Amino acid sequence: xxxxxxxxxxxxxxxxxxxxxxxxxxxxxxxxxxxxxxxxxxxxxxxxxxxxxxxxxxxxxxxxxxxxxxxxxxxxxxxxxxxxxx
Ligand SMILES: [Zn+2]
Ligand SMILES: [Zn+2]
Ligand SMILES: [Zn+2]
Numbered sequence: 001x002x003x004x005x006x007x008x009x010x011x012x013x014x015x016x017x018x019x020x021x022x023x024x025x026x027x028x029x030x031x032x033x034x035x036x037x038x039x040x041x042x043x044x045x046x047x048x049x050x051x052x053x054x055x056x057x058x059x060x061x062x063x064x065x066x067x068x069x070x071x072x073x074x075x076x077x078x079x080x081x082x083x084x085x086x
Contacts, residue, residue, distance in 0.1 A: 003083075003084050005065075005066075005084055006082070007066055007086075011039045011066055012040060012041075014038070014040070014041060014042035016037055016042055016070065017042045017043060019044065021044065022035060022044055022054050022055075023043060023054070024046075024052065024057075031050075032046030032050040032052070032054075033047055033049040033050040034046070034049060034071050035069075035070035035071060036067040036070055037067060037069075038055070038058055038059075039064075039066045040062075040066060043055075043058050043062075045058045045067075056080070065080050066079050
C-alpha cells in the first residue's frame with residue numbers, strides 16, 4: 001500500500017464555489033451526508049455515503065483527482081485515481 005500520488009502538483013488554492021453545501025444537491029433540493037471539496041477547481045460535492053455521490057461524479061466528469069474533506073474538524077485529502085490518502 002505504498003502507492004505514491006502523482007497528482008499533488010494539480011492542487012490549487014481554491015475557494016469553495018458553494019460553501020453552503022453540495023453544488024448539485026442545492027440545485028435539486030436533495031440532501032447530503034458529508035461534503036468534499038475539489039482541490040483543482042473548488043467544486044463542492046457530496047460524499048460516497050450520500051445518495052447522489054456528487055464528489056465522485058465530479059471526478060468522473062472532469063478527471064479532477066484530488067478532493068479534501070469539507071467537514072469542520074476533518075483534515076485529509078483523497079486521490080480518486082490512486083485511491084490513497086495524500
Ligand atoms: Zn494521485
Ligand atoms: Zn450532491
Ligand atoms: Zn473540480
